[in-house]
Amino acid sequence: PKLSIFATIVSNLRKLQKSEQDMRKLLHSVKVAIALVLVSLLYLLDPLYKQVGENAMWAIMTVVVIFEFYAGATLSKGLNRGLGTILGGAMGFSAATFAQEVGGMGKGNAIIVGFSVFIFGGAATYSRLVPRIKKRYDYGAMIFILTFNLVVVSGLRAENVLELARERLSTIGMGFAVCIFISLLVFPTWASDELHHSTAHKFQVLADSIEEFLESYFRLDKENLKDDQPSSISSRCKSVLHSKSKDESLANFAKWEPWHGKFGFYYPWNKYLQVGELLRDLATMVLSLKGSLQSPRQPSSSLRQSVKEPSEAVGLSLAWSLRELGESLMKMRRCPQENVILPKLKSMRLELSSMVSPVSNFGPLENVEGLAIASFV
Amino acid sequence: PKLSIFATIVSNLRKLQKSEQDMRKLLHSVKVAIALVLVSLLYLLDPLYKQVGENAMWAIMTVVVIFEFYAGATLSKGLNRGLGTILGGAMGFSAATFAQEVGGMGKGNAIIVGFSVFIFGGAATYSRLVPRIKKRYDYGAMIFILTFNLVVVSGLRAENVLELARERLSTIGMGFAVCIFISLLVFPTWASDELHHSTAHKFQVLADSIEEFLESYFRLDKENLKDDQPSSISSRCKSVLHSKSKDESLANFAKWEPWHGKFGFYYPWNKYLQVGELLRDLATMVLSLKGSLQSPRQPSSSLRQSVKEPSEAVGLSLAWSLRELGESLMKMRRCPQENVILPKLKSMRLELSSMVSPVSNFGPLENVEGLAIASFV
Numbered sequence: 001p002k003l004s005i006f007a008t009i010v011s012n013l014r015k016l017q018k019s020e021q022d023m024r025k026l027l028h029s030v031k032v033a034i035a036l037v038l039v040s041l042l043y044l045l046d047p048l049y050k051q052v053g054e055n056a057m058w059a060i061m062t063v064v065v066i067f068e069f070y071a072g073a074t075l076s077k078g079l080n081r082g083l084g085t086i087l088g089g090a091m092g093f094s095a096a097t098f099a100q101e102v103g104g105m106g107k108g109n110a111i112i113v114g115f116s117v118f119i120f121g122g123a124a125t126y127s128r129l130v131p132r133i134k135k136r137y138d139y140g141a142m143i144f145i146l147t148f149n150l151v152v153v154s155g156l157r158a159e160n161v162l163e164l165a166r167e168r169l170s171t172i173g174m175g176f177a178v179c180i181f182i183s184l185l186v187f188p189t190w191a192s193d194e195l196h197h198s199t200a201h202k203f204q205v206l207a208d209s210i211e212e213f214l215e216s217y218f219r220l221d222k223e224n225l226k227d228d229q230p231s232s233i234s235s236r237c238k239s240v241l242h243s244k245s246k247d248e249s250l251a252n253f254a255k256w257e258p259w260h261g262k263f264g265f266y267y268p269w270n271k272y273l274q275v276g277e278l279l280r281d282l283a284t285m286v287l288s289l290k291g292s293l294q295s296p297r298q299p300s301s302s303l304r305q306s307v308k309e310p311s312e313a314v315g316l317s318l319a320w321s322l323r324e325l326g327e328s329l330m331k332m333r334r335c336p337q338e339n340v341i342l343p344k345l346k347s348m349r350l351e352l353s354s355m356v357s358p359v360s361n362f363g364p365l366e367n368v369e370g371l372a373i374a375s376f377v
Numbered sequence: 378p379k380l381s382i383f384a385t386i387v388s389n390l391r392k393l394q395k396s397e398q399d400m401r402k403l404l405h406s407v408k409v410a411i412a413l414v415l416v417s418l419l420y421l422l423d424p425l426y427k428q429v430g431e432n433a434m435w436a437i438m439t440v441v442v443i444f445e446f447y448a449g450a451t452l453s454k455g456l457n458r459g460l461g462t463i464l465g466g467a468m469g470f471s472a473a474t475f476a477q478e479v480g481g482m483g484k485g486n487a488i489i490v491g492f493s494v495f496i497f498g499g500a501a502t503y504s505r506l507v508p509r510i511k512k513r514y515d516y517g518a519m520i521f522i523l524t525f526n527l528v529v530v531s532g533l534r535a536e537n538v539l540e541l542a543r544e545r546l547s548t549i550g551m552g553f554a555v556c557i558f559i560s561l562l563v564f565p566t567w568a569s570d571e572l573h574h575s576t577a578h579k580f581q582v583l584a585d586s587i588e589e590f591l592e593s594y595f596r597l598d599k600e601n602l603k604d605d606q607p608s609s610i611s612s613r614c615k616s617v618l619h620s621k622s623k624d625e626s627l628a629n630f631a632k633w634e635p636w637h638g639k640f641g642f643y644y645p646w647n648k649y650l651q652v653g654e655l656l657r658d659l660a661t662m663v664l665s666l667k668g669s670l671q672s673p674r675q676p677s678s679s680l681r682q683s684v685k686e687p688s689e690a691v692g693l694s695l696a697w698s699l700r701e702l703g704e705s706l707m708k709m710r711r712c713p714q715e716n717v718i719l720p721k722l723k724s725m726r727l728e729l730s731s732m733v734s735p736v737s738n739f740g741p742l743e744n745v746e747g748l749a750i751a752s753f754v
Binding site: 025026028029030032033034036037040041043044045056057060061064065069110113114117118119121122123125126129142145146149150153154241242244245281284287 | 402405406409413417418421422434437441494496498499503519522526531618664
C-alpha cells in the first residue's frame with residue numbers, strides 16, 4: 001500500500017509537472033520580461049541615463065544573453081561572461097599599450113594589433129574546441145575573444161580606454177545583478193530539482209515497463225493487446241535511453257547552483273550521472289526483451305505457462321526493488337529495504353541459474369545497481 | 378576481397394579523421410583568426426574607419442558570435458542574426474514611433490516603451506521555449522529581443538534612429554559576408570559530410586561488434602579473451618546508441634548548407650535520422666547480446682557447439698549485409714547486392730524460426746532496415 005501511494009504521488013507529480021512545465025515556461029518569460037524592463041529603465045529614466053549614457057546598451061545585452069531557463073545556467077553564463085570580459089579586457093589593454101609603446105602611433109602599431117588579434121583570436125577559438133573547456137567555459141572563451149578584440153582595436157582610437165572599460169563593466173555588472181536577483185530569488189527554476197526528479201522518475205518508468213512487459217508476454221493470446229502495449233514500453237524506455245545528454249547538461253548547471261533546499265554544496269551530482277548510466281543499461285535490456293515480443297515466432301503457450309510463475313516472481317520483485325530505490329532516492333534517505341533487496345536479488349539469481357530464462361541477464365546488473373544506489377543515498 | 382578493401386579504407390579513413398579532426402580544429406581556429414583580423418581592419422585602416430566609425434564594433438561582434446565550426450551552423454546563425462536584427466529593428470522602430478505619437482516626449486512615452494518591452498520581450502522569450510522554434514530559430518529570437526529592445530529605448534534618445542539602424546545593419550552585413558566567405562569558400566567543413574561519414578561508419582561499427590561478439594562467444598574457454606573484448610564492443614555500441622542528439626544537430630545544420638559536392642538541394646537528410654534510429658535499435662540488441670556474455674552462468678560448451686554453426690552463419694551474413702549497406706551508402710549508389718541481401722535475410726529468418734536461438738530477434742529488424750536503405754539510396 002505504501003508503495004502504491006508513492007507510485008501515484010510520482011505519477012501525479014509528473015502529470016502536474018507536464019502542466020507545470022507550461023507554467024514554468026510562462027513564469028520564465030515573465031521573469032525575463034521584468035528583467036528587460038528593469039534594465040531598460042537605465043535608458044528610460046533621465047537621472048539614470050545621465051549616469052550611464054550609451055553604455056546602458058551593455059546592460060540590456062547582458063540580460064538578453066545570459067538569462068537562461070535554469071538558475072544554474074544563468075549563473076554559469078553570467079560568471080563566464082564576467083570572467084571573459086575582465087580577462088579579455090585586461091589582456092586587450094595590455095596588448096594595446098604594448099603596441100603603442102613599440103609601434104608608436106603609426107603603421108607599426110596597427111600591424112602589432114592585427115597580429116595580436118590573430119594570435120589571441122586563434123588560440124582562444126582553438127580552446128573552445130577542446131571538450132573539457134567547451135563543456136564549462138565555452139561562453140567565457142567567446143566573450144574573451146570579443147572583449148579582447150574590441151579593446152585592443154579601440155586602444156588605437158579611444159584615448160580613455162580605462163574609463164570606457166570601467167563604465168562598460170559597471171553596466172554589465174548591473175545587467176548581471178538584475179539577472180541573478182530575478183533568476184535565483186524570484187521563483188527560481190533549479191536544474192538540480194529537475195535532475196533529481198527525472199532520475200527518480202526513470203526508476204518508475206523502468207518498473208512500469210517491466211510489469212507491462214510481463215503482462216503482455218503472458219497474455220499474448222489476446223491479440224488485441226499485442227499492438228499498443230509494446231510500443232508504449234519501447235517509447236518510454238527510449239526516452240530513458242536518450243536522456244544522457246540532457247542529464248549531463250542538467251548536472252553541469254546543477255554544479256553551479258548555490259546551496260538551496262535539500263541540496264548542499266558539493267552535492268555529488270556525478271553520482272546521478274552514474275545512476276543514469278546504469279538505468280540506461282537496464283533500459284537497453286528491457287528494450288531487447290520487448291523486441292522478443294515482436295518476433296513472429298513465439299514459444300508455444302504451454303512453454304510460456306511453464307516459465308510464467310518464476311518469471312513473474314523475478315520481474316515483479318525487480319519492479320518492486322526499482323520502485324523502492326526510486327522512492328528512497330526521491331526522498332533522499334538510505335533505502336530502508338536495502339537489507340531486504342540485496343539478499344532477495346541474490347537468491348533470485350540462484351534460482352534463475354537453475355533454469356534458462358530470457359530474464360537471466362538481469363540478475364548481475366540489478367545487483368550492481370542496488371549496490372551503487374545503496375552507497376549513494 | 379572487395380569488402381575487406383572497403384573495410385580497411387573506412388577504418389583508415391576514421392584513423393585519418395582522428396588526426397584530421399585535430400587538423401580541422403586547427404584550420405577552423407586559423408579561419409576564425411583571419412576573419413577577426415579582416416573585420417578589425419575596419420578599425421585599423423583610417424579610410425575604412427572614417428566610413429563606419431564606432432559601428433565597426435558590430436562587425437567584430439558578428440564574426441565572434443556567428444562563426445561556427447560547421448559551415449551550415451555558421452550560415453544558420455548568420456541568417457538568424459540577420460532576420461532577427463531586421464525584424465526586431467523594424468518592430469522596435471514602429472513601437473518607438475507609436476510611443477512618440479501617442480505619448481509625446483514626456484512620461485507617457487516612457488511608459489508605453491516600457492510596456493512594449495515587457496510584452497515583446499516576454500512573448501519572444503516564450504517562443505524560444507517552444508521546441509520547434511528552439512530547434513531552428515532560437516538564436517534569431519534572441520537577437521530579435523535584443524534589437525527590439527535597443528531600438529525601442531534609443532528611439533527615446535537618438536534623433537536619427539533610421540540612420541543608426543542603417544549603419545549598424547551594414548556593418549553587421551560586412552561581418553556576415555566575411556564569415557560566410559571564409560566559412561563556405563576556404564576549406565569548408567561541412568556538417569553534411571560529417572553526418573554522411575558517421576552514418577556509414579556506424580554500419581561498420583555494428584558489423585565489427587557482431588563479429589567480435591560471435592568470436593568471443595564461441596571461445597569463452599580461453600578466459601583471457603573474455604575480459605577486454607566485451608567492453609570494447611559495449612563502448613562502441615554505446616557510442617552508436619548515444620549519437621542521437623549529435624546526428625540531429627548535424628542534420629539540422631546540413632539542411633542549411635547549400636549545394637556542394639555530391640549533395641544536392643533538398644537532399645533527404647531526415648532519412649539519415651531514420652537510418653540512424655534503426656541502427657540505434659540494432660545497437661540495443663547487440664548490447665543485450667553482449668550482456669549475456671557477462672552473465673556468470675553460461676551454457677555448457679557442448680550446447681554452445683551445437684548452435685555454433687548456424688549462429689555463425691547468421692551473424693556473419695548479418696555483418697556482411699551491414700558492410701554492404703554501409704558501403705553503398707558511403708558511395709551513394711543503390712546497393713548492388715540488394716537482390717542478394719533481402720532473400721538471404723528472409724531465408725535466414727526461416728531457418729532461424731526452426732530453432733530457438735539468441736539471435737532470433739534480428740530477422741525482422743534487419744529486414745526493415747534493408748528495405749529502408751534500399752528505398753533511400
